[in-house]
Amino acid sequence: MLDVRNLQKIYTGRNRSVEALRNLTFHIGAGELVCLVGPSGCGKTTLLKCMAGLIDPTDGEVRLDGRPVDGPPPGMAVVFQEYGRSLFAWMNVRDNVALPLRRKKLGKAREKELVDHALEVVGLADAHQAYPWQLSGGMQQRVAIARAVAFEPKVLLMDEPFAAVDAQTRAELEDLIRRLWRELGVTVLFVTHDIDEAVYLGQRTIILSTSPTVVLEDLTIDLPDERDQLHTRSSTRFAELRAHVYEQIQRAKHHNGDTHAAVADRSDELALHKSES
Amino acid sequence: MTVLTLARRTGLVLGLPAVLFAIWWFATAGSTDFYVPPLSTILGKFGEVWTGERLLSDVVPSLVRLLTGYLLAVAVGVGLGLVVGMHRGVRDVLEPVLELFRAIPPPVLVPVIMLFAGIGDTMKVIVIVSGCMWPILLNTVEGVRAVDEVLSDTCRSYGITGPSRLWHLVLRSASPQIVTGMRQALSIAIILMVISEMFAASNGLGFTIVQFQRSFAIPEMWSGVLLLGLLGFALSLLFRVAENRVLAWYHGLRRAQRNP
Numbered sequence: 427m428l429d430v431r432n433l434q435k436i437y438t439g440r441n442r443s444v445e446a447l448r449n450l451t452f453h454i455g456a457g458e459l460v461c462l463v464g465p466s467g468c469g470k471t472t473l474l475k476c477m478a479g480l481i482d483p484t485d486g487e488v489r490l491d492g493r494p495v496d497g498p499p500p501g502m503a504v505v506f507q508e509y510g511r512s513l514f515a516w517m518n519v520r521d522n523v524a525l526p527l528r529r530k531k532l533g534k535a536r537e538k539e540l541v542d543h544a545l546e547v548v549g550l551a552d553a554h555q556a557y558p559w560q561l562s563g564g565m566q567q568r569v570a571i572a573r574a575v576a577f578e579p580k581v582l583l584m585d586e587p588f589a590a591v592d593a594q595t596r597a598e599l600e601d602l603i604r605r606l607w608r609e610l611g612v613t614v615l616f617v618t619h620d621i622d623e624a625v626y627l628g629q630r631t632i633i634l635s636t637s638p639t640v641v642l643e644d645l646t647i648d649l650p651d652e653r654d655q656l657h658t659r660s661s662t663r664f665a666e667l668r669a670h671v672y673e674q675i676q677r678a679k680h681h682n683g684d685t686h687a688a689v690a691d692r693s694d695e696l697a698l699h700k701s702e703s
Numbered sequence: 704m705t706v707l708t709l710a711r712r713t714g715l716v717l718g719l720p721a722v723l724f725a726i727w728w729f730a731t732a733g734s735t736d737f738y739v740p741p742l743s744t745i746l747g748k749f750g751e752v753w754t755g756e757r758l759l760s761d762v763v764p765s766l767v768r769l770l771t772g773y774l775l776a777v778a779v780g781v782g783l784g785l786v787v788g789m790h791r792g793v794r795d796v797l798e799p800v801l802e803l804f805r806a807i808p809p810p811v812l813v814p815v816i817m818l819f820a821g822i823g824d825t826m827k828v829i830v831i832v833s834g835c836m837w838p839i840l841l842n843t844v845e846g847v848r849a850v851d852e853v854l855s856d857t858c859r860s861y862g863i864t865g866p867s868r869l870w871h872l873v874l875r876s877a878s879p880q881i882v883t884g885m886r887q888a889l890s891i892a893i894i895l896m897v898i899s900e901m902f903a904a905s906n907g908l909g910f911t912i913v914q915f916q917r918s919f920a921i922p923e924m925w926s927g928v929l930l931l932g933l934l935g936f937a938l939s940l941l942f943r944v945a946e947n948r949v950l951a952w953y954h955g956l957r958r959a960q961r962n963p
Contacts, residue, residue, distance in 0.1 A: 479860070529867070
């Protein structure tokens with residue numbers, strides 16, 4: 427479905443160049459929900475923008491359904507962290523959700539149906555006429571999610587979408603993403619710096635190093651499919667996985683592409699140790 | 704409630720002008736100075752001078768020149784501003800030149816433009832356009848450059864490109880700055896309309912006021928000045944109404960940011 431192969435990104439400035447991504451390779455299957463987690467400033471956003479076709483990698487490639495991504499692919503939707511800056515302040519909620527659909531020329535009835543349904547599932551059925559700035563941060567991010575849902579993407583990329591909302595809203599939105607993923611059968615890649623979120627949400631968690639970034643570990647989250655904030659988060663397995671990711675992130679802070687080999691060995695050991703316990 | 708607030712706002716808007724007119728009225732009442740006639744005389748002449756034939760022969764041509772020049776300036780300023788704002792290369796080449804042209808006081812262009820455009824309406828329209836397009840152009844460039852990067856990425860990833868991007872993203876997002884430029888341009892346009900008519904014309908407000916002055920019809924001259932003031936006031940009021948409609952979202956956004 428979504429393949430990242432030997433991805434490297436070097437930003438060249440006037441006097442120096444910064445290697446944000448060293449060498450990333452991973453695969454996301456159709457219908458998977460995968461979290462990407464890493465320490466702050468580990469090039470998560472750079473990676474996501476490469477995958478979304480918004481910037482070109484220096485080396486390596488991203489493939490969607492076997493086709494190389496060299497611009498924003500039609501079947502992909504992106505939800506950004508900055509909800510306040512990703513919505514059109516001059517359009518009401520309904521028009522914000524409907525605008526990307528116009529290009530698809532689906533016909534008025536189908537378009538209306540998609541918009542109505544998308545706003546319904548994110549819980550904004552009675553906010554059609556409101557402007558984004560009249561809504562709270564969490565509701566604004568719901569609008570951005572509704573826009574992505576109405577677009578009917580095959581892949582949904584989310585770049586720390588809940589980093590700027592309060593904890594309670596965040597929990598609600600996490601459950602919303604799980605629900606949408608299951609109902610729509612969409613492939614989701616969720617970038618976050620929050621360890622709890624990375625463990626709670628996904629089927630897999632890809633742990634990244636600091637920049638220049640490599641994949642430290644591709645961890646399967648073997649929690650039951652039915653998850654809720656109360657029971658899942660208080661289970662022993664959740665605590666173990668959380669502790670493991672936490673340790674890896676701590677380690678990642680001192681490791682990057684240059685010291686990768688040593689870290690990879692250690693992580694194998696650790697993963698082995700975990701599965702035994 | 705709304706009637707009350709409306710009354711209050713009208714009072715605030717008209718209060719000071721009313722006071723100033725009252726001062727003018729009493730200060731000049733019984734004035735015998737030939738050049739400063741009593742306001743009552745001026746107002747008496749006002750109706751006489753501007754409601755009859757002159758409305759069609761002088762006021763309307765002036766307004767037509769003003770609006771033609773202004774709308775052309777908006778079209779040129781916004782169009783050129785979009786091109787300059789969106790292309791870095793064009794901006795680097797053009798910006799110094801634009802700053803130079805902007806620094807030339809528009810009235811000095813009148814004699815120059817007269818040389819090749821004659822003294823007809825074309826000349827007046829060209830004067831207005833060449834003088835009042837600069838604030839529109841430069842503000843549009845600023846507005847286009849300030850388009851939010853995240854919003855721009857959002858548009859790209861949803862395939863909102865070409866004319867759709869231009870209209871829904873670039874123009875709308877730059878509209879607060881464009882409107883600011885248009886507001887500055889409006890007052891410049893009025894000034895240039897009058898000046899171009901004072902230089903060489905056979906009708907129009909500027910021409911008529913100069914004629915009155917040269918023929919020592921002093922109260923009539925003052926009434927012309929008064930008419931120009933009222934015209935400017937009415938146009939800016941009209942502009943404000945249009946702005947409040949077009950930029951309602953922007954004012955709401957600003958209020959929301961001030962009181963989160």
